[in-house]
Amino acid sequence: MLGAVTVLVEACKKNDLTTISSRYHPTYLSFKIPAGWPQPPTDIFKTNPLTEEGFQLGKKLFYDGRLSKDGNFPCASCHQQFAAFATYDHQFSHGFNNSFTFRNAPALFNLAWMKEMHWDGGINHIEVQPLAPITNIQEMAENIGDVLKKLSIDSSYHRMFAAAFGDTAINSQRMLKALAQFMGSIQSFNSKYDQVKKGEASFTIAEQNGYATFQAKCNACHTEPLFTDNSFRNNGLSLDPILNDQGRMRITGKPTDSLVFKVPSLRNIQYTGPYMHDGRIFSLSQVVAHYQTGIDIRQPTLDSLLKNRLSITNQEKVDLVEFLQTLTDQVLLHDTRFEQPN
Numbered sequence: 001m002l003g004a005v006t007v008l009v010e011a012c013k014k015n016d017l018t019t020i021s022s023r024y025h026p027t028y029l030s031f032k033i034p035a036g037w038p039q040p041p042t043d044i045f046k047t048n049p050l051t052e053e054g055f056q057l058g059k060k061l062f063y064d065g066r067l068s069k070d071g072n073f074p075c076a077s078c079h080q081q082f083a084a085f086a087t088y089d090h091q092f093s094h095g096f097n098n099s100f101t102f103r104n105a106p107a108l109f110n111l112a113w114m115k116e117m118h119w120d121g122g123i124n125h126i127e128v129q130p131l132a133p134i135t136n137i138q139e140m141a142e143n144i145g146d147v148l149k150k151l152s153i154d155s156s157y158h159r160m161f162a163a164a165f166g167d168t169a170i171n172s173q174r175m176l177k178a179l180a181q182f183m184g185s186i187q188s189f190n191s192k193y194d195q196v197k198k199g200e201a202s203f204t205i206a207e208q209n210g211y212a213t214f215q216a217k218c219n220a221c222h223t224e225p226l227f228t229d230n231s232f233r234n235n236g237l238s239l240d241p242i243l244n245d246q247g248r249m250r251i252t253g254k255p256t257d258s259l260v261f262k263v264p265s266l267r268n269i270q271y272t273g274p275y276m277h278d279g280r281i282f283s284l285s286q287v288v289a290h291y292q293t294g295i296d297i298r299q300p301t302l303d304s305l306l307k308n309r310l311s312i313t314n315q316e317k318v319d320l321v322e323f324l325q326t327l328t329d330q331v332l333l334h335d336t337r338f339e340q341p342n
Helices: 002-022 052-062 131-135 144-152 155-165 172-184 192-197 205-217 284-294 314-327 330-334
Strands: none
Touching: 052 155, 052 172, 131 144, 144 155, 144 172, 155 172, 192 314, 205 314, 284 314
């Protein structure tokens, strides 16, 4: 008799899932590549079709503190929309048990164009990226099994997982796919610079002069229109003896990767400070000054483009900062689609 009941229960479960699946009609979304932009190196949505339901689930997860051990540190605590999904005005992000990260939180936008993520390129796919901060003891300090348990007791998640994936099963693969749909949808291409390129606005004289300096001195690494070539380079910062962060060498083990870090995008740089991998520089003027006079040219892994530092006059520095501010995307910073859900 017990066996018959078990079979009946399992049959009911299957019927329930079939019923849900029969109602599964996701709203598929298209990922738009701005005019004149290169194709992304890979299709991040090829095996994870972008849908409105998946996006909304990913957004809920992104803002949910339950992904962290004590409930206080959602993804959004380090990646704030008003700072282009970076951490505004903080050198390091605050994590579990009053700890701090040892690198400055990178901005999250235009991730579809990134083959490697994090300052050292240690993550090579957007769908696994959240695992690092979720499980890092200095960040969210949680394990995936406990995250899934917390999500499973929330009936709203059962409904949202079913809407996004066809049934109520909550697992790590689906959680990561939903987060990838949300984060991969964050795009920045509506700055004044973009408007100028489309003929919808004009640079001021200072901005135009700054743009000329940028093209002559900076564009080789911070290549338009992404304002990064997504490479890894040593830009001449001295080693912090306390952090002792060797950069990409932590991943590859190669001495040639010592002090080599990912080239960040300059889009929204007005709001993503402090700057550099460890947030040691707090103003754009100081960033330019580093390239003028601060580069340590004795480093054996220093990028070849910087071996003579950059010849930039003080007036060019002022104008360059003016231009960099035209890369701010106010549409992204205030887009209600990416705001924390109610």
